[in-house]
Amino acid sequence: MSHWTEVRPSEDFYRVLDADGRPLDDPPDVDEETLRRMYRAFVRSRAFDAKALSLQRRGEISIHAASTGEEAVSVGSAAALEPDDWCFPTYRQTAASIYWDAPLARTFAGLMGAEPETVAEHLDDESNPAVNFSPPYIPLTVNVTNAVGSAMADAFNDRDTVTMSYVGDGSTSEGDFHEALNFAGVFEAPAVTICHNNQWAISVPTHRQTAAETFARKAEAHGVPYDRVDGNDVLAVYEKSREAIERARNGGGPTLLECVTYRMVDHNTADEDSVYRDEEELARWADLDPVDRFETYLREAGVMDDDEMDRVAEAAEADVDEAVEAARSVPRSDPQRMFDNHLHGESWTERHQRAELRREGMGENPFVDFDGEGFK
Amino acid sequence: MSSGDVALDVEGDTERWNVVDAVRETLAQEMRRDDAVRLLGYDVGPIGGVFRATEGLYEEFGGERVIDTPLSENGILGTAVGMAMRGERVVPEIQFMGFLYPAFGQLMYSLAKLHERSGGGIEVPMTVRIPYGGGIKSSEYHSESTETFLVHTPGVRVVCPSTPAQTKGLLAASIRHPDPVMFLEPKRIYRGEREAVPTGEYTLSLDEARVVREGEDVTLLTWGAMLEHAETAADSVDADVEIVDLVSLSPLDVETVLDSVKKTGRCVVLHEARRTLGLGAELSALVNEYALDHLHAPIKRATGYDVHFPGHQTEDAYLPDAERAEHAIRAVMSYEF
Numbered sequence: 194m195s196h197w198t199e200v201r202p203s204e205d206f207y208r209v210l211d212a213d214g215r216p217l218d219d220p221p222d223v224d225e226e227t228l229r230r231m232y233r234a235f236v237r238s239r240a241f242d243a244k245a246l247s248l249q250r251r252g253e254i255s256i257h258a259a260s261t262g263e264e265a266v267s268v269g270s271a272a273a274l275e276p277d278d279w280c281f282p283t284y285r286q287t288a289a290s291i292y293w294d295a296p297l298a299r300t301f302a303g304l305m306g307a308e309p310e311t312v313a314e315h316l317d318d319e320s321n322p323a324v325n326f327s328p329p330y331i332p333l334t335v336n337v338t339n340a341v342g343s344a345m346a347d348a349f350n351d352r353d354t355v356t357m358s359y360v361g362d363g364s365t366s367e368g369d370f371h372e373a374l375n376f377a378g379v380f381e382a383p384a385v386t387i388c389h390n391n392q393w394a395i396s397v398p399t400h401r402q403t404a405a406e407t408f409a410r411k412a413e414a415h416g417v418p419y420d421r422v423d424g425n426d427v428l429a430v431y432e433k434s435r436e437a438i439e440r441a442r443n444g445g446g447p448t449l450l451e452c453v454t455y456r457m458v459d460h461n462t463a464d465e466d467s468v469y470r471d472e473e474e475l476a477r478w479a480d481l482d483p484v485d486r487f488e489t490y491l492r493e494a495g496v497m498d499d500d501e502m503d504r505v506a507e508a509a510e511a512d513v514d515e516a517v518e519a520a521r522s523v524p525r526s527d528p529q530r531m532f533d534n535h536l537h538g539e540s541w542t543e544r545h546q547r548a549e550l551r552r553e554g555m556g557e558n559p560f561v562d563f564d565g566e567g568f569k
Numbered sequence: 570m571s572s573g574d575v576a577l578d579v580e581g582d583t584e585r586w587n588v589v590d591a592v593r594e595t596l597a598q599e600m601r602r603d604d605a606v607r608l609l610g611y612d613v614g615p616i617g618g619v620f621r622a623t624e625g626l627y628e629e630f631g632g633e634r635v636i637d638t639p640l641s642e643n644g645i646l647g648t649a650v651g652m653a654m655r656g657e658r659v660v661p662e663i664q665f666m667g668f669l670y671p672a673f674g675q676l677m678y679s680l681a682k683l684h685e686r687s688g689g690g691i692e693v694p695m696t697v698r699i700p701y702g703g704g705i706k707s708s709e710y711h712s713e714s715t716e717t718f719l720v721h722t723p724g725v726r727v728v729c730p731s732t733p734a735q736t737k738g739l740l741a742a743s744i745r746h747p748d749p750v751m752f753l754e755p756k757r758i759y760r761g762e763r764e765a766v767p768t769g770e771y772t773l774s775l776d777e778a779r780v781v782r783e784g785e786d787v788t789l790l791t792w793g794a795m796l797e798h799a800e801t802a803a804d805s806v807d808a809d810v811e812i813v814d815l816v817s818l819s820p821l822d823v824e825t826v827l828d829s830v831k832k833t834g835r836c837v838v839l840h841e842a843r844r845t846l847g848l849g850a851e852l853s854a855l856v857n858e859y860a861l862d863h864l865h866a867p868i869k870r871a872t873g874y875d876v877h878f879p880g881h882q883t884e885d886a887y888l889p890d891a892e893r894a895e896h897a898i899r900a901v902m903s904y905e906f
């Protein structure tokens with residue numbers, strides 16, 4: 194098996210750090226505060242994924258898709274956003290919202306299956322992150338089109354807000370990807386689309402996804418500028434994202450960034466990756482782990498030492514544990530919640546079906562209304 | 570139960586408009602009223618849409634309010650949702666209902682879903698205008714009446730006017746409403762009869778069916794372009810027919826339907842969609858579940874057949890008309906449990 198799952202294996206992408214985490218050129222211009230926040234997001238994201246996995250194994254959550262190994266894509270790109278910008282993620286970018294301090298308890302409660310209304314009611318005093326996050330999208334690529342619409346709204350209103358969205362390599366095969374990029378190009382929307390090329394779409398490798406040389410080049414068909422970046426190099430992702438965001442903010446239109454990375458774990462907790470990929474491939478990518486590379490950089494640049502890193506790790510564990518406790522304190526959702534927030538106002542059907550459910554819950558026969566008056 | 574033409578209660582000047590005039594004038598009025606209203610679609614710009622429903626609007630409001638887009642239904646709905654999430658009141662046009670299908674992903678995944686998915690946090694105020702229905706002798710996929718797909722979608726309203734005055738009130742109400750509304754325009758009556766439509770602002774309820782004509786013997790449930798057949802049929806049969814125009818196909822005004830059927834004891838549904846799992850099936854089920862004791866005869870459905878919409882030499886045979894409605898009415902009148 195080849196080391197790369199792509200048609201033409203290539204390391205022809207933008208990179209700031211070498212495989213070990215040493216700058217290839219002059220150290221990049223990123224302030225220390227941002228570097229620290231990025232590191233903190235990495236560590237919190239790993240702690241979050243580890244906890245989610247254990248909760249899943251214990252049956253407290255049904256399914257979770259981790260981002261282990263590819264956090265640099267989410268963290269580097271999201272860190273380049275500014276407060277009031279917008280971000281439309283999938284299930285794979287928890288680290289992006291973690292960077293912006295989205296409350297972890299809410300995320301856990303969602304994974305535990307609580308209805309969003311219940312979560313909001315019981316965990317309501319936590320503040321929203323400075324960057325606006327849409328709810329994570331489960332249907333693939335739909336978010337990208339919505340993100341471009343959000344960016345178009347900003348352009349039409351002469352606001353300098355930027356909208357970022359994420360798509361996996363597999364998802365670039367969906368129509369929405371092309372529809373979104375096409376609109377973004379035509380309307381010069383301030384939309385930055387990040388393609389997480391993590392080499393696999395569940396069990397389907399990238400060469401089965403496209404015959405194009407790179408995913409980035411798909412933007413060419415839409416007249417959208419593109420770039421290809423080492424997705425395990427958080428500084429490279431940050432720099433290219435910042436460039437794209439600045440261009441968008443200044444009226445320069447959209448960008449597609451392909452971030453080449455690797456999913457180090459199962460697709461999600463229901464997957465079994467040993468069936469379709471081998472140890473050798475995993476080992477090669479383990480050597481390029483984004484957190485290790487970043488740690489080396491931070492130590493050698495004198496930004497953080499081991500003590501501080503340990504403190505960050507301890508704090509992350511503590512925060513995650515606290516978030517899980519808070520999520521567990523959320524009561525089970527009242528089944529009536531399933532009727533909430535479909536349409537504004539009341540309909541006969543809704544009133545009737547709510548009453549039927551209530552009766553069923555009380556062990557009564559819900560079918561005894563023969564004139565439509567019974568459950569009004 | 571609402572009755573009669575609410576629009577006629579509106580004070581002030583009127584002008585004689587047909588349905589397409591009403592659509593255009595209402596869009597203009599709402600765009601003047603609210604800067605957030607933007608139209609989106611292909612051909613909606615300088616030519617004013619293939620049905621001229623947006624004629625003159627590009628000149629008045631410019632290309633950022635009347636946005637000619639790439640030819641991409643899914644792209645239109647998808648970007649419209651993003652704009653709606655950011656506070657715009659978007660009114661996308663799907664050129665023909667038969668071309669809504671490429672947009673089903675965005676319809677189901679985001680348009681219909683985001684409000685509920687966000688626990689009520691995100692509003693997607695949007696009115697998708699969809700010319701629908703047959704009787705215009707057009708080519709394939711230009712005559713579809715597949716509103717059942719939309720009625721089966723949670724989280725969107727489905728509204729269908731049948732007269733010019735009603736079109737104005739319902740379209741204005743839809744645009745101002747916080748829910749996504751699928752606004753079905755019966756294109757066959759776009760350029761049908763003109764009537765006096767109040768030029769001032771007014772809205773009509775999206776939740777209420779309209780009792781077009783009161784009667785004692787049989788209830789005829791219908792909507793859109795079928796209303797005129799319903800009226801002709803009612804005039805031709807030897808029975809006192811109550812005609813109910815559903816107006817809102819989702820959610821349904823079940824009370825008005827049940828009240829009428831309980832009064833008359835007989836029911837016919839007239840719709841041009843295919844029969845199996847068409848809205849008539851649901852109406853029939855509702856009457857069966859909640860008004861069976863009042864029935865003197867089974868419910869009959871005068872509808873299209875379970876086939877692809879046929880070529881234009883055949884479409885008159887496919888489409889229900891006054892005669893098919895009359896047969897159904899006579900049949901249920903001839904039966905007594």
Ligand SMILES: Cc1ncc(C[n+]2csc(CCOP(=O)(O)OP(=O)(O)O)c2C)c(N)n1
Nearest residue numbers: 285331332333361362363364391393394395
């Ligand atoms: C429209 C749609 N089809 C199928 C799925 C099921 N599904 C979930 S994730 C996935 C693979 C996605 O791969 P990719 O786009 O490469 O993203 P990754 O998971 O690798 O980040 C599939 C097929 C879905 N969520 N949405």
